[in-house]
Amino acid sequence: MTKASGRRSRRPTMVDVAREAGVALSTVSRVVNQDPTVGPEFARRVQTAIDTLGYRPDEQAQQLRRGTSRTIGMAAREMSARNPLLAEFERGAYASGLTVFAASTADDVERERTVVLSMARRGFDGVVLEPIGPDHSYLAPEIATGLAVVAVDRPVAGPETDAVLADNAAGIDMAYRQLAAHGHSRIAYIGDHERIFTGRARAAAFRACLSADGRAVTGLVHTGETVQHRIDVAMRAVLSAETAATALVTGNVTTTFAVLTYLAAEVPPERRPALVGFDDFPLASLLDPPVTVISQDSMAMAHAALNLMTARLAAPERPLETVTVPVSLIARGSGERPPVH
């Protein structure tokens, strides 16, 4: 600690520049802040001193004075997963002169809180958040004191914020109807835990499809942790003799991967059920059969999030807004197979 402090203090300060240039501290400050009233001779002397000492303005100190950081935090569920939304948001923000720093919440409620509060206390102007838990009341005082928050993928629970959501219900409905249109009458759903908003929304939409079709839900909806073991159990249940489903809808990419892994290991190709996965993924078209998916428009979601964020920063009192972004079905083959009985 002592050492680190010692090293930091070697960084030249504005006071050093003033001494080197033989001018008042306020003159250095005016030059650094590009005040046009500084005479050219003084500006030159200060600039020479800045170059000589290698002085660089401290963004933290500037930020404390300015009260705005032009920095947006991105608290994403998982940065290691392919996250085109994050990449696209970053690209757009960078182009607008905003700095984006991302941290992952690792699907952990406590870690989300730590990460978001640490962004707020570092003076970030706003946070784009993929919310996890059922209660975000910790955000209320931050929002009250000026933090702009935009929720993506799921809404914040507790204080209300701007939000960008995918049209989960429409996506599940498309998946179900695609399978039904290809002759399937026993269609099962395997998806994420229902404590997660998207897991809950998609499972609910699937149950609604079954009900609208006059079908019983029993044994056809399996939600929970998206780990291979749990998916294996669900697969054995939905493919078991009595009630075998001939088609599957998977609720997210992790589930799709686990289902494909199970099928490759346990079910001969000609016996495999039809499949529509929620969310597109690389290589989907190179698998056999190529995988039909519901594709979220990550680009549109990223642009919507950036628009909501910049609008909120410009006009903190504007009414809250939720943007629902349409999804589309990409038919590749796995969802267009006839039932195998």
Next chain:
Amino acid sequence: MTKASGRRSRRPTMVDVAREAGVALSTVSRVVNQDPTVGPEFARRVQTAIDTLGYRPDEQAQQLRRGTSRTIGMAAREMSARNPLLAEFERGAYASGLTVFAASTADDVERERTVVLSMARRGFDGVVLEPIGPDHSYLAPEIATGLAVVAVDRPVAGPETDAVLADNAAGIDMAYRQLAAHGHSRIAYIGDHERIFTGRARAAAFRACLSADGRAVTGLVHTGETVQHRIDVAMRAVLSAETAATALVTGNVTTTFAVLTYLAAEVPPERRPALVGFDDFPLASLLDPPVTVISQDSMAMAHAALNLMTARLAAPERPLETVTVPVSLIARGSGERPPVH
């Protein structure tokens, strides 16, 4: 700007707490900094005022006083790509009480510079960097004034820093020998641009394999941008009648995906060359044939990077260190096919 400042100023300050508690500002400061010399009655009064006003210490101001931020920046080539190294580094750092903020450089030299300098000027203690360009002299003054820098995947060019590298040469050698052991004598390499360190290191290692085997390099090594169009051109060249290669080594995942896409579209299954890809990827085992890869140990690389970073922060003057992490071959089928002539 004015509006944002106006909102920020609503956040209660230490002065507000002192006024509310009816104590001196220095007393509040001592309580906030857990000075044990404050009497319990004063501590209680200050705490009550803190709770009443919802005062939260400003981490930026504290950091300016402390001279250390316990914050590490991660400047990654691409956050949207599956980046287990980043996720694992974050996990380990979080467990050690460090905050990690990541930003992507998007393979853009200017953006790398902007991102890293913005981390340095915000008082981050260190930066873990996947370096891009051929010249990192912009880092020298930052390192001189105390920024800890650890390069991952490639070394920094210019100032010397700690670094974690994969054993690229050993990986290429394993890939080449696996194909040779399965009867291939015309083996081609398609990989990343040689302006990128890993692209350069892997292509050089491949040329060395050919030379050691007494084979001509001509027409067998194709490096450049990893975009589908360029890979298509390279594939047509290596598979053309005169000099057709019967086996391929791909230099990174993006290249592997593009090669698989080309093969799926253009070459009937029975005519496809054997293939070993550098870097493992999800679903590799579900493709037909399953893809043999050289697997980098991202976990080991992340742990090495975190160890180097914490060691550097604790002892800024310690000698520089480069850790080379072994790679392994995962044989799945595509690299074990006999030559098709």
